[in-house]
Amino acid sequence: MNDSSVTLDSADAPALASNEPIISIDDLSFSYDLGKTNTLRNISLDIPAGKVTAFIGPSGCGKSTLLRCLNRMNDLVDTAEVTNGKISILGQDINAPDVEAIELRKHIGMVFQKYNPFPKSIYENVAYGLRVQGIKNKSVLDQAVEESLQKSALWSEVKDRLNTSALGLSGGQQQRLCIARTIAVKPQIVLMDEPCSALDPIATARIEELIAELQQDFTIVIVTHNMQQATRVSDRTAFFYLGELIEYDDTSNIFGKPKIKQTEDYVSGRFG
Amino acid sequence: MAKHFQRQGKRILGLDKQSWIKGFFGGNAGISIVVLFLICFFLMLEALRFFPAHHEGLKVYRQSGQEYVGHLINQAEGYQEFVSFTNQAYFAEYDARFSKERGIKDSWDALLGEIEDEGEDLAEALEDARDEEDEAAIAKAEADYSAFLEELTSEVERESIDSFGRLAKHDDAWEQLLEAARTYDPVEEDTPEFVSQAVKVQKEGMSDFTKAKDEISSAGTSLKDLRSKLVGITAEIAKDAEADKSAVARKEALLEGADTMEGEARVAAIEEAEKIVIRDEFPYGERVKPLEEAKGAHQKAVAKMSAGLVAGIEKIPDQLSSEKAAELVTKIKKGEKRFLENVDRSLGQASEWKYDQEVGFWNSVAKFFFGRDWITNSSWTDVYGLQPLLLGSVLISCIALFFAVPLSIGAAIYVNRLATLKEQNLIKPSIEMIQAIPSIVLGFFGIMILGQQLQDWSQAAWVPEMFRINDRLNAFNAGLLLALMAVPTIFTLCEDALNNVPRAYSEASLALGASKLQTVTRVIVPTAISGILAAVLLGLGRVIGETMVVLLVAGNRISMPDWGQGLGIMMQPTHTMTGIIAQEMPEVGEGTLHYRALFLVGLVLFTISLAINITAQRIIKRLGNA
Numbered sequence: 001m002n003d004s005s006v007t008l009d010s011a012d013a014p015a016l017a018s019n020e021p022i023i024s025i026d027d028l029s030f031s032y033d034l035g036k037t038n039t040l041r042n043i044s045l046d047i048p049a050g051k052v053t054a055f056i057g058p059s060g061c062g063k064s065t066l067l068r069c070l071n072r073m074n075d076l077v078d079t080a081e082v083t084n085g086k087i088s089i090l091g092q093d094i095n096a097p098d099v100e101a102i103e104l105r106k107h108i109g110m111v112f113q114k115y116n117p118f119p120k121s122i123y124e125n126v127a128y129g130l131r132v133q134g135i136k137n138k139s140v141l142d143q144a145v146e147e148s149l150q151k152s153a154l155w156s157e158v159k160d161r162l163n164t165s166a167l168g169l170s171g172g173q174q175q176r177l178c179i180a181r182t183i184a185v186k187p188q189i190v191l192m193d194e195p196c197s198a199l200d201p202i203a204t205a206r207i208e209e210l211i212a213e214l215q216q217d218f219t220i221v222i223v224t225h226n227m228q229q230a231t232r233v234s235d236r237t238a239f240f241y242l243g244e245l246i247e248y249d250d251t252s253n254i255f256g257k258p259k260i261k262q263t264e265d266y267v268s269g270r271f272g
Numbered sequence: 273m274a275k276h277f278q279r280q281g282k283r284i285l286g287l288d289k290q291s292w293i294k295g296f297f298g299g300n301a302g303i304s305i306v307v308l309f310l311i312c313f314f315l316m317l318e319a320l321r322f323f324p325a326h327h328e329g330l331k332v333y334r335q336s337g338q339e340y341v342g343h344l345i346n347q348a349e350g351y352q353e354f355v356s357f358t359n360q361a362y363f364a365e366y367d368a369r370f371s372k373e374r375g376i377k378d379s380w381d382a383l384l385g386e387i388e389d390e391g392e393d394l395a396e397a398l399e400d401a402r403d404e405e406d407e408a409a410i411a412k413a414e415a416d417y418s419a420f421l422e423e424l425t426s427e428v429e430r431e432s433i434d435s436f437g438r439l440a441k442h443d444d445a446w447e448q449l450l451e452a453a454r455t456y457d458p459v460e461e462d463t464p465e466f467v468s469q470a471v472k473v474q475k476e477g478m479s480d481f482t483k484a485k486d487e488i489s490s491a492g493t494s495l496k497d498l499r500s501k502l503v504g505i506t507a508e509i510a511k512d513a514e515a516d517k518s519a520v521a522r523k524e525a526l527l528e529g530a531d532t533m534e535g536e537a538r539v540a541a542i543e544e545a546e547k548i549v550i551r552d553e554f555p556y557g558e559r560v561k562p563l564e565e566a567k568g569a570h571q572k573a574v575a576k577m578s579a580g581l582v583a584g585i586e587k588i589p590d591q592l593s594s595e596k597a598a599e600l601v602t603k604i605k606k607g608e609k610r611f612l613e614n615v616d617r618s619l620g621q622a623s624e625w626k627y628d629q630e631v632g633f634w635n636s637v638a639k640f641f642f643g644r645d646w647i648t649n650s651s652w653t654d655v656y657g658l659q660p661l662l663l664g665s666v667l668i669s670c671i672a673l674f675f676a677v678p679l680s681i682g683a684a685i686y687v688n689r690l691a692t693l694k695e696q697n698l699i700k701p702s703i704e705m706i707q708a709i710p711s712i713v714l715g716f717f718g719i720m721i722l723g724q725q726l727q728d729w730s731q732a733a734w735v736p737e738m739f740r741i742n743d744r745l746n747a748f749n750a751g752l753l754l755a756l757m758a759v760p761t762i763f764t765l766c767e768d769a770l771n772n773v774p775r776a777y778s779e780a781s782l783a784l785g786a787s788k789l790q791t792v793t794r795v796i797v798p799t800a801i802s803g804i805l806a807a808v809l810l811g812l813g814r815v816i817g818e819t820m821v822v823l824l825v826a827g828n829r830i831s832m833p834d835w836g837q838g839l840g841i842m843m844q845p846t847h848t849m850t851g852i853i854a855q856e857m858p859e860v861g862e863g864t865l866h867y868r869a870l871f872l873v874g875l876v877l878f879t880i881s882l883a884i885n886i887t888a889q890r891i892i893k894r895l896g897n898a
Contacts, residue, residue: 071783073779073782073783076779076782078692078693102785102786102787103785105782105783105784105785106784106785109783109784110783112776112779112780112783114776116774116776116777116779116780117780118777118780118781118795118799119777119798119799120798128781128784128786128794129784129785129786131794132781132784132785132786132787132790132794133785178780181780181784182783182784185784185785
């Protein structure tokens with residue numbers, strides 16, 4: 001691979017026509033046990049590019065499972081299987097036989113619930129994604145690391161200790177480092193699986209600010225338990241319940257005037 | 273006031289039930305610690321007393337002049353090596369150059385033997401007839417004999433050509449030989465012309481080399497004579513000195529015995545006792561005088577030997593037709609200079625020898641730890657040097673780890689990160705099952721099957737010369753078996769270490785687009801590295817302490833590895849620290865120097881194991897804190 005193609009231009013990314021949804025989920029059913037029971041049932045949902053989309057719902061409703069379907073992290077479970085429907089990202093069916101999960105994940109980054117930087121230096125954490133793509137050029141790496149850390153609002157805090165262990169950072173810093181690590185490979189989409197659930201309110205606020213910043217460059221899908229957070233950061237919200245998509249609309253509509261009773265009950269705190 | 277909350281139950285010996293239970297479990301734990309300390313204590317006690325005893329032995333070695341003669345022996349043995357190499361080269365060259373001539377001569381001798389054995393009666397008859405000058409009888413006997421020869425030669429030609437195989441490729445010579453046999457006259461006993469010619473050609477052709485060989489082998493005669501003379505003298509001195517030490521005890525025992533006897537026997541016993549001389553000090557100075565006197569002769573003998581060797585080697589012809597001979601001669605010429613230097617040095621050391629020079633105590637320590645020989649039950653003098661055993665153990669351990677480490681780490685990575693649940697359930701118990709194989713069974717397998725197989729395989733054409741296996745039992749064979757024994761240990765601990773790496777790391781790596789292999793090599797293994805290192809160390813501890821397999825399979829030859837062989841040292845038989853203890857301990861007398869030497873080897877082994885285990889534990893602890 002040519003070094004320049006993986007700098008922050010994402011030159012090799014498939015192009016997308018305007019107005020077309022970046023992720024299109026069509027009648028998707030998904031099972032963790034080879035189809036015996038469906039964890040997700042008949043979900044259809046279009047996610048627009050350049051926006052923040054939030055998945056909300058009570059525990060066990062399938063929102064994280066759906067998120068992990070998007071970058072095929074569920075492949076790690078031997079018995080996981082898409083039983084119906086399909087997911088298209090940038091127009092490509094991601095479960096087609098000739099799609100490689102590794103290639104897919106280079107375009108779809110993921111930030112996890114519990115911050116999980118590698119036990120390496122800060123620099124190496126951010127450079128990891130580029131290194132596994134075979135980039136060795138020091139100046140390309142330096143530039144990508146600085147740019148990513150700046151975008152994730154961490155640069156000023158760590159620029160003097162890039163070579164110290166990432167595990168020495170505070171929890172909020174570690175999560176921002178994970179975000180920096182994710183965006184360093186220039187994905188088009190960033191998936192966030194309850195990114196603030198392990199953080200205190202101040203650190204949470206900083207991450208939320210960061211999400212607003214990142215929205216300019218990436219399409220973001222965020223799973224959250226915290227409904228205030230959904231209102232604060234997202235443009236669109238999908239409400240899931242027991243493996244089904246109940247309602248999907250602009251965030252202001254979901255929280256302001258939900259069309260469905262279940263949604264209203266949930267967002268107003270009557271159950272969940 | 274009413275009493276409340278009193279302790280229930282009876283007290284035994286002033287302690288209640290809870291205290292007894294506590295005492296029972298605490299006692300069990302305590303016993304194992306006490307036993308450990310007792311073992312350490314007795315091991316130390318027996319082992320460390322080696323040094324004073326060894327020091328004493330070294331003193332006798334010097335005072336009795338054995339040290340001096342030791343130098344002489346080394347010189348003579350070094351020289352003997354040259355003689356043997358020269359002889360080997362000579363015969364190799366001889367074989368290569370005169371295989372036809374030698375074949376003619378040997379075949380003729382064999383044929384002649386056959387003729388003389390079978391035709392003895394006929395030959396006698398012929399001789400008798402000729403003596404009596406009876407024409408008719410002569411004619412008949414001659415006819416009989418030539419008929420016999422005809423029959424014999426055609427039989428040889430037909431059937432037993434194999435036993436004269438050397439000539440089979442020289443058809444014309446073979447024909448000639450048979451022809452000569454057909455016309456052989458048992459009375460005249462002529463050697464056919466072409467046979468004597470062959471003998472002559474051989475003699476002349478090899479004359480240069482023969483001269484060189486004779487010169488080399490005669491160069492050391494006087495040194496050898498001196499050696500056997502002085503060895504006798506010093507052995508006697510050492511024996512007498514040893515006897516002197518027990519003189520008082522023996523005398524007392526004899527006199528005590530005499531008290532119980534009557535009459536003549538009593539007188540004889542007392543006389544015997546009186547013969548024992550009790551001296552304060554053994555008169556070494558007087559006894560070693562012959563050695564002092566022999567110093568001049570020694571110098572001369574060595575000078576003669578060196579000169580003869582140099583001259584002889586000079587005379588070895590440059591052009592050799594045998595490759596093997598050429599190789600040997602190169603070796604001889606290479607070794608010549610170093611040998612002469614060594615001889616010079618050792619001669620210098622020998623001339624400095626004085627029987628009454630002090631022997632430093634550290635000598636006994638240094639000679640043990642750095643000694644390159646381990647010789648016991650010798651008629652000359654016992655030597656206890658740790659090096660060959662230590663290196664043997666290290667060599668075998670290195671071989672074992674070389675194979676065990678990649679195997680077990682690879683298996684652990686596969687099971688922990690890549691295998692399906694089904695595979696895991698098959699592989700893990702299988703590998704752990706290896707541990708259940710008794711080491712004696714593994715050793716048996718090594719002797720009967722693996723050793724032979726390896727030897728057969730090593731003869732294949734693509735195997736480099738140095739890896740050819742000459743001895744079925746060797747370090748490589750033992751190393752392979754020990755690798756098998758170390759695999760379960762390393763595998764299990766390694767798998768634990770990998771298991772301790774949080775799932776989140778591999779998820780994060782995969783989510784960044786890394787492949788499974790990249791995830792393993794870049795994140796999982798670096799994170800688990802200290803656990804893996806500890807696993808390897810504990811595997812090493814297992815290997816270095818293993819006894820049965822090495823005792824059975826390593827070949828048990830005590831010698832320093834021949835570094836000249838390069839990696840070929842793996843294919844040599846060797847001995848180990850564990851093996852030597854198991855092998856020699858049953859036969860040593862309690863309290864002897866040999867006995868203590870074995871204990872000391874045990875102590876060294878114990879120290880090494882302890883160090884390995886402590887290091888491994890430290891690493892694991894640090895990992896736990898990180």
